[in-house]
Amino acid sequence: MSVSVDSLPQRSDIRMQWLQRLQGCPQFIALIAVLMLVGCSSPVSPPLASERTTVRPQASIDSTDIDELIIRAEQRPGADGNPLRLRAAEISLNNGDLSRARLILDSIVPPVDDPNQLRILQARLAIGTRDVSFALALLREVVSHQNEPSEETQLLLARLRSQAYLAGRSYLASARELIYIDHLIDGKQRAAHHERIFQTLLNLSARHLRSHAEEAITSGLRGWLSLASLTREYENDPMQQLQALENWGRVWRHHPAASQLPQGLATLSQLVANQPRVISIMLPLSGEHATSGRAVLDGILATHFAVSGPARIDVVDTTTGDIRELVAGAARQGAELIIGPLLRQRVTKLAQSPSLPVPVLALNRTSDGSGHPDLYQFGLAPEDEMRQIASRAWQEGHRNAVIISPATPWGERNARAFTDLWLQQGGNLVASTMFEDSQDYSDLVKGLLKVDQSEQRATDLRRITGERFQFTPRRRQDLDFILLLGNPSQTRSINPTLAFFYAEDIPVYSSSHVYEYADSRINVFDLNGIRFCDIPWKLNVTDRVREAIESQWDSAKGPLTPFYALGVDAYRIYPRLQQMKDVSNQRVAGTTGILKLNPNNTIERTLMWARFRDGKVIPVPMIFGG
The missing domain is CATH 1.25.40.650 (Serine Threonine Protein Phosphatase 5, Tetratricopeptide repeat)
Structure with a gap:
């Protein structure tokens, strides 16, 4: 594949886009004023050698002000402004602003003094957009036009090829x-x-x-x-x-x-x-939350016996008693680590303690975002999923979102978390709606997509003209994707309704709740096309402990699945807590996701992606190394 640097677009449209972008820029206004004064003045002679001159310094090509570089490039005739444009494109790529970098590179005027510089920048852009074959072709062109590349060039090209292969999931080639x-x-x-x-x-x-x-x-x-x-x-x-x-x-x-x-x-x-010799497991083993607590405990103990763990395990029921007193009592009896509690309010109470006698690996997060140096927070927080959905949708080029969620505390919490994350990264929330379980989803979807307004316009037109005519309603055109939150039953009803009302071409994303583990093929047909993130356990990633647990407890293949997985991962990460704290890029491949400890002592999960297709769940392999 040959890549020509001369096959560049016309600049008129590009220039107009840049001028529109810079209209409100103070530097732009100041520059226009200067240019007007210069254009109206008469030519002047160079100053005499004896005269004192004041030269106003101009931004060099090493400037980091992209707008200033582009303005100066536009002042220069034809290809003379290319070095400034290339520098501006490089800064945009360094900042991760791919759309701006593309706009600048498209404005390059042939010929280019250093075609390889342009090829390298184009390759970086292609890597960022995961156009792997184009990136590698560009890098081959660079090599073919250099007889004896310097060590610096060899290093640069090898690193770019590695990044390109990594973007294409060719891990061995990348390494x-x-x-x-x-x-x-x-x-x-x-x-x-x-x-x-x-x-x-x-x-x-x-x-x-x-x-x-x-x-x-x-x-x-x-x-x-x-x-x-x-x-x-x-x-x-x-x-x-x-x-x-x-x-x-x-x-x-x-x-x-x-x-x-x-x-x-x-x-x-x-x-x-430095492994702890005594571990105290603190979970609700009676009362309202006993079922979840026992699933977590079974996951912990199954993992412990699978590796013949050397530590002594003590189990404490947290249903009654003050959690601070329970932790203090366990420490007095020799516990060197606490795993638990499971409930959010108890974790929050520990975080508010002046001190903790031993490190605590909590199985939930605090309700107020508070922390403690000896408290590690690990749980199945929906914020992890919303963060990943927002990141994925953004990476795939979407900017305008619509949210459909149930009118429940769970639905409100997830919708709010996604909205906050989406707006923070610059996205636009076009519309949002909530539904009741018994609601007629047809009216909800029709109103959300503004199909009812389209139908009303046709009715008005027939009334005004008195004519009967064929009419196909249209949906709104200002959305890029839909976040559909709900359980499998709800989403099985809403997803086909979206397609019926002309949104079959709009990507639909969802959370792990959309997929019920071991669901039949018939039950997932109406979920076709939905992209969702979920824990590796449910997407059948090979794991001997998971297989042993599923063979022992049927409940491990149902709604309690995430709690069994939480127990397995809690046991697997406790030996590595200090390592995860000391080594910034340390990750653990768990059954609940790729696990990483952030600076706030909170374990963040990166989940797997999958898609419903022809009644099957098609998983996407995970990137372990980040």
């Missing part, structure tokens, strides 16, 4: 590009470079990593694959992982990674040495 340039990396940058290689490979399963290691030709690549393989294989058992790492070190003691281990592995021996 290989970085491994091949490892010898060119400065010692001070090598630690970060090794982290990048390692995190990229962790996107692959242990089985695939082992297979690729057996087929690898170079020892450098094979060593990295073996290291990533043992990490994934024993990620839920730190002690076995440490033993495997020590064995790897003996075999690969001359490998580049041996002298600069990834951070998560470099601290592994300390992590194993």
Whole structure:
């Protein structure tokens, strides 16, 4: 595939877009005033050598003011303004503003003094928009036009190729590009470079990593694959992982990674040495929340016995008693870690404590957003899902949202969370509506899409003209996607209604509540086309503990599924809490999602994506390395 830098669009439309964009800019107004004065003045002679002159400094090409660079580029004739445009495009890409970068690159006037500079910027834009094949073609063009690229250029091109492959989920190819340039990396940058290689490979399963290691030709690549393989294989058992790492070190003691281990592995021996010997599990095991509490407990104990955990487990029912007193009592009896409580108000009460005697891994988040240095908050918060839906919709180019949600506390909380996140990142909320369970969804959808207004216009026209004519109603045209919140029964009724009222071409997103685990194919046909995020457990990611739990308890395949998964992940992450705190990019592949600790001691979940298609759920593989 050949890419021509001369195949650039006409500039008239681009210029008009920029002028419209800059109309309210103070720099633009000031510049126009200066240009008018200059245009009206008569030519002047250069000053004599003896005269004092004051030269007003102009912004250099290194300026970071994009608007100023574009204005100055427009002052210059033809292609003379290209260096300024290229600089402005580079800044836009650095800022993550892809749409602005595209607009600027489209305004380039041929010919370009340095075509490779343009190709590299175009490749970066293509990577950002996940146009992987175009990005790689552009980078090949750069190589073909350079006889002996410098080390700096080799590093740049390899990193861009790695990013392109990563965007296309070609993880091995992405890591290989970085491994091949490892010898060119400065010692001070090598630690970060090794982290990048390692995190990229962790996107692959242990089985695939082992297979690729057996087929690898170079020892450098094979060593990295073996290291990533043992990490994934024993990620839920730190002690076995440490033993495997020590064995790897003996075999690969001359490998580049041996002298600069990834951070998560470099601290592994300390992590194993500091494991708690007594853990107190605090859950509601009687009363209103007993069913959820027992599901969490079963998940914890099943995981504990699966790895023959060395810690002693004490179980405390939190249905009665003050949670602070229960925690203090457990600490007096030797507990070195608390897992629980489960209820939101109890977690909030712990966060308000002046001090905690031992670290606490709470299984919910505080109601007021408060925190505590010794309190780790982990739960099934809907905010995680709303954050991910907002991010996904934005990445896919949508800006105008419509929300349909149930008139329940759950529906209100989710709709409010999504709205806040969507508006914060610059999105537009076109409309929002709530429904009752027994409501006629036809009237709701027709009004939301303004099909009723279209029908009314036709009725008015027939009345005015007295003529009978064929008429097809039209829906509103100002929306990019619909966020449909509800349970499977509700969404099965609303989704076909959206298609009936001419919204079949509008993307529909939903939360994990749209999919009931192990639902029949017949039940999901009416959900066709809906994109949703959910926990890996429900999307059949291979896990031996999950399979054992499902074979033991039928309830693990129903509404209680997330609580069993929460228990499994709580047990798996407790040994790594300090590691997750100390290593900023440390992640754990859990059954509730990819888990990462943020600076506020809250564990954030990245869920899997899936889509209903022809009565089936089609999962999208996760990106483990972020």
